[in-house]
Amino acid sequence: MNSGGTEIFETEVLIIGAGVTGSGVMRDLALRGIHCLLIDRRDLNAGASGGNHGLLHSGGRYAAADAETAAECRREGEILKRVAAECIDECGGLFVAVEGDDPAFAERFPEHCARAGIPCQAMTPAQARTLEPALSDRVFAAYAVPDATVDPFRITLENVNHAQRLTDSVFLPHTEVEHFDIRDGVIRSAVCRNLRSGGRRRILAKQVVNAGGAWAMGIARLAGCSDVRLLYSKGTLIVSNTRIGGGVINRLRPPGDGDILVPGGTVSLLGTTSDTVDDLDDIRPTVAEVDRNLASAVAMIPCLAETRFVRAFSGVRPLLLTNGAESDGRKASRGFTLFDHEDQGLTNFATIAGGKFTTFRRMAERTGDLVARRLGNGEPCTTATEALPSGDAVRWTEPGAAARYWYQRRDPSDGILCECEMVPRSAIDAIVESAPGAEKQMTLKAIGVRSRVGKGSCQGAFCSIRVTSHLYDRGVYDSRAGLIHTRDFVSERFKGVRPVL
């Protein structure tokens, strides 16, 4: 609907923030038959959901400091391994202590795991090195835990894709809330800006969910709620050109820089720094952060000193600040809170904040329960049992998948556009036609989020030009805008390349 230059949208539930939590809420509600509109000022997984290790925590990481979060990670990890199997690599994980690390901390690890119900198997250093030959010979303690990895983009894409299929729910990228129209304790509509066209969008919804991640505090404040208080903890990770190690390798000590190496299909990700920041704009990795990660990690995995890294990236952990809580990001709780904002005088607004990627489903379930109840919908949550369906437009983020698909099809007319990751034309066509958030003149950045384009060793240097040319050939681009998308894409990739050069 269009009224006086303003696009009007109507939905049952408006969800703000298209990270894994927002998309999880969308699917949770759609499974209960509810229509949702998901918006994001940028795109899917533009915040912490896309800026992380892709680690599906066994819970071992939090076993010592936060048994409750640890146990929640374990439970949720087990569920996701069942319902989202194709997004998950059950590669297993090790916790290892290296000479110089506190032996007492290492010794208590099994006990902490037991308390959180996490299976933990002691290994000799020799056994650990057989399993992971990249490990240092200075490892003195090692435990195996059921860590896994998750493709954070694919799971979000599948969430949105499923919701679209279930209730015709809609995802709108680059749509920013400017203000809420509130009367009588009810948000009547959200007035938004289409950041790409500059046009206005008014969204009428019965319920509004704030899943803004690091931006949730600002969104709550737009609705006049001051109860959401977050600590921003910036973390920087680096990506190697090839996979190092078979499973997750964690440093067995209190969390620090460069103490987790996580495989991501054909690459590995090393992280993570933790620095409290005040400003969410212009978050980018620095050379110093890259160096800190590496300096710390080589004690555990010496070959990292000679590993080729293709990229660095940063995310901001949205950590909950509770009264009297820690202002140190390392020690702040990884738990989550659902705010119903009723004490703030609103009856159709909720904020889901904090938490871990691993616990997103549980966060969505809690939010869905509240929203469904408010809507008078009695359907129960089914996300713990209902498997996530895949689809043609949402399966291109897995490293190596496009290459195998292309090779098996043996279609000589299906040229490869991204040579590093071997993404063929047909994959780009499928994404442009029907991936969640696909739109006219889809940007290269958006295509990158939905595929492996730009993720390989060239980091967009070659594929950007080839994909752009293809999109001009297909008539998807028909103006200078296509070239601007190319420039934006390459600049974005270079931001990550520069600190590892």
Add this chain to the structure above:
Amino acid sequence: MTRPAEIVTPTIDFKAKAHELLPEGCSYDSCLSCGLCSSGCPASGLEGMDPRRFIRMAMLGMNEELATTPWVWTCTQCKRCMYICPMSIDVSVLVGLARGAWPKEKKPKGIVRSCDAELRFSSTSAMGVQSEDFVEIVEEVAEEVREEDSRFKNIRVPIDKQGAHFFINQNSREPAVEPEEMAPLWKIFDYVGADWTYSSKGWAAENFCMFTGDDATWKEMVKQRVEAVNDLGCKVWVNTECGHSFYTIWKGVERFGLRANFEPGSLVSYYAQWIREGKLPVNSDWNTRGLKFTLQDPCQLVRKSIGDPVADDLRFVAKRLVGEENFIDMQPCRSANYCCGGGGGALQAGMSAQRRAYGKRKFDQIMVTEADYVLTPCHNCHSQMEDIGHFYGGRYRVVHYWTLICLSLGILGKNERKYLGPDLAEIGLESAADARGAEADE
């Protein structure tokens, strides 16, 4: 009746193997995906593959696909990809690895048969020419030369001459198919007064075992031939006008840690040296029609072995022979030259469509030079360029260096002109006739 069990091609962990096989400090990990390798590879696009794709698939862990792609038999392992790569990444090493892992039953039969033949007799001939046959054929042809041309009435073709300075190997094609083509080289040796010998054992040059990817048989071949040279106590092993036979020994000695009591040398370098020393006073006076010549650098001899110094020699000799103004280089050339597509066992692999598709780039390169003749000191290059010339409708001919050297010196016999066209068929025959006449007068 039970069905025969399907022969399975074993899968290789290419990434891990690359780590083992590539030299220190060099890895597929340093690939920039720039595609220089692929854009300069005539095998790009065959079987849906190219060198960059091969590396990328190795990095993406597509081991099964790489272990079974027939592309490894269309790649000639010419190493142009490595030469042109800014990170010097060697794709051919993994191609060789993949070839070696194919079950023998699935490998191209022609290559396997040629290797088996080499292993069968002490001659090491891929064409099954046994030692005693070789000695007999050489003797017969030598007798013909002595009878045909009085200037060579005393020519000797030494076999198993202990302590000769040069050991010369011999491609089997001549003794097996065109024995008269051996004579020009003997005449050259006679002309310069070289102290040389053939060996009755391990004389054959060609090595198809190397192309099967099977290191054990490659090594066995090199070992037998190195021993043959060591046994005769020759100072220099000179490789005849054949490309891969130089590489197989030169590289094989190093790769397998063999003891070789001799220096390796290329016949081309000696041609150049003898011309410089005035021992081979060749000139281009015979080329009165201004026939144009180009030359094909054999990858195995130039890029893969000696490098540009031998490419310089090839040009020096060619220009002296045909006239500076009649020589036109292909572009690119020398160490950056394109493989003709006949190497790596391709001519024996039976995949003619792929081999010719590969060779189209060489054909186009030759056609641009508008040359009447292509010179090349390599039997595989020779056969491939002739074949693609016929297939794509080119009018050029392919010649050995020894043919033109003898032509220029006026010592090329009438039956040694198989590869010359009508334009050169009669050139210089009068001097041979004179020589015969002089003989008759005596």
